[in-house]
Amino acid sequence: xxxxxxxxxxxxxxxxxxxxxxxxxxxxxxxxxxxxxxQFRLGVVCICDAEDTLLGVLTDGDLRRKxxxxxxxxxxxxxxxxxxxxxxxxxxxxxxxxxxxxxxLMGEKRIWDLPVTTSEGKLVGLLHLHPAIEAVLxx
Amino acid sequence: MMAxxxxxxxxxxxxxxxxxxCYDKDCRSSPDSFHGIGLxxxxxxxxxxxxxxxxxxxxxxxxxxxxxxxxxxxxxxQVPAYLCRQTTILKAAAATGxxxxxxxxxxxxxxxxxxxxxxxxxxxxxxxLLTDRGTFLGYNMQVNDMTCFxxxxxxxxxxxxxxxxxxxxxxxxxNISGGQREFIPHLVRAATACGINALFMETHDNPPAxxxxxxxxxxxxxxxxxxxxxxxxxxxxxxxxxxxxxxxVHPPS
Numbered sequence: 001x002x003x004x005x006x007x008x009x010x011x012x013x014x015x016x017x018x019x020x021x022x023x024x025x026x027x028x029x030x031x032x033x034x035x036x037x038x039q040f041r042l043g044v045v046c047i048c049d050a051e052d053t054l055l056g057v058l059t060d061g062d063l064r065r066k067x068x069x070x071x072x073x074x075x076x077x078x079x080x081x082x083x084x085x086x087x088x089x090x091x092x093x094x095x096x097x098x099x100x101x102x103x104x105l106m107g108e109k110r111i112w113d114l115p116v117t118t119s120e121g122k123l124v125g126l127l128h129l130h131p132a133i134e135a136v137l138x139x
Numbered sequence: 140m141m142a143x144x145x146x147x148x149x150x151x152x153x154x155x156x157x158x159x160x161c162y163d164k165d166c167r168s169s170p171d172s173f174h175g176i177g178l179x180x181x182x183x184x185x186x187x188x189x190x191x192x193x194x195x196x197x198x199x200x201x202x203x204x205x206x207x208x209x210x211x212x213x214x215x216x217q218v219p220a221y222l223c224r225q226t227t228i229l230k231a232a233a234a235t236g237x238x239x240x241x242x243x244x245x246x247x248x249x250x251x252x253x254x255x256x257x258x259x260x261x262x263x264x265x266x267x268l269l270t271d272r273g274t275f276l277g278y279n280m281q282v283n284d285m286t287c288f289x290x291x292x293x294x295x296x297x298x299x300x301x302x303x304x305x306x307x308x309x310x311x312x313x314n315i316s317g318g319q320r321e322f323i324p325h326l327v328r329a330a331t332a333c334g335i336n337a338l339f340m341e342t343h344d345n346p347p348a349x350x351x352x353x354x355x356x357x358x359x360x361x362x363x364x365x366x367x368x369x370x371x372x373x374x375x376x377x378x379x380x381x382x383x384x385x386x387x388v389h390p391p392s
Contacts, residue, residue: 076250076290 011102012095014135015116015125023048023123026055026083033058033082044113046123047086054115054123056086092117095124103132141344141359142188148363152370157195158188159217159339164351165201166221169314173350178205182212189214197240203231210235220244220272224255233262242270242301249274249287256294269294270339271330272301280308280319283326285333289386297336302327302365304341307355318355320346327365331372334386338369 022036022045033045043060066085070077093102093114102114106129116125142158149156162181164174175181185196195214200206201222209216216235220242222228232239239259243252252269259267269291273281283305288298302323311317327338343349343356357365380386 073248073250075248079250079253 009099009135009139010095011093011097011099011114011116011127012125014099014132015095015127016131017125018052018123021126021128022046024082025049026081028082029078030080030082030085031078034063042113042126042128044126045082046115046126047083048123052122052124054090054092054117054121056083056088057090057115058082058086059111059113062087090115093127094119099127099132099135102127103129103136106132141342142192142194144344144359145342145362146192146194148359148366152363152366154366154370157197157214158185158192159197159341160185160188161199161351163201163205166219167351168310168316172315175351178208182208186212199240199242200231201228203227206231206235210237213237215240215266215268218242223247223252224258226258229255229258230262233259233264238266238268239264240268240270240299242272243274243287243291245273245275245281249284249290250293252291253294256296267294267296268299268337269296270299270301270337272304272339273307276309279311281305283330285329288330288333288335292334298334299337299339300327300330300335301339302330303339303352303355303357307352312354316352316354318352320355320357323357323361324365324368327369328372331369332376334376338366340365 021042022033022040024033024036024045024047026047026049037043037045045058046054047056047058048054062085091105091109091111091114093105093116095116095118106112106114112129114127115123116127117123145156160181162175162178167174181198185198188194189196197213197215197217198209199217199219200209201219206216215238216232217240218228218232221244223241223244224247241255243249256267271287274284274287275282291298305326306318306320306322308317308319331338341352341356342359342362344359346353346356346358349356
């Protein structure tokens, strides 16, 4: 059970900083986006414009469904713009949200990552389930 | 002069047109084949056609050093299919500041043309026309895959069908290429129905005497016929889009 202190921890205290997870621009080749995911060893890539506005999110699960569903050669799929295959209405969380609420939300949605966005839709971080759980357990 | 006859036909049909000719053909099958009249003389003729008929002109270039001169005279510059992924050629084409007519090599998939487009964009060119001139080689001839047009159009740039080189049978005559001209109307109708923004054709008033591509050029006596057919099919396609909306049956998901 989490302590009262843990319940006061906010998302921004635990979220990964912008340079610690994959963020690409919409016209990035899908293959390059996957390479960025591999580089950070995360199952998610955020797609942002030049002003850091979050435009879409692509996860390992999205890719798995695409591979099973799309009837086109891999060379064509890999060269698609990543934005084509992203989810453009992804679940996000505000930086000042309580960590425990965010973890509950990830549980309800069965997801591993929550992009952290401002009220203007700017991406400021990523809440990954492992450090989030660790933070909750360490309180 | 061919331009005169083409101009008369296109004016009659109200078809906007661009005059294309090549001053140095660098992909002949044989060392003995006609190689062109050279850059200086060729560009002079293109200038003359431009002035006399008030039409845009285009020529391809095979050597990066020829790009600047070609771009000075021509309204757009063409990158030959064989060289469609050569970075140096693409950079030189972009540096002219002219729109680039980029032909798809038969060794490139339609979706792979995006890489060449990105090279042009990286060099500052954002006006591109993508042309299929026979999608790939098979059965000792060229095979035309009509899906190449919607796929190449996904780059956001207009697409074009080369209706005469597409019926070419590369080097089928030993030291020159052959072709099956009888299929020109079939393929032009098919490509136009599929959805293209421009049509490319080589034409000649005496094909047997043509110094290049004698087996594939369209006899100009048939040009009005083919263009008229393409016009009807294109108009019908636009009507179909109007009635049924964009081609969104089984959209990619």
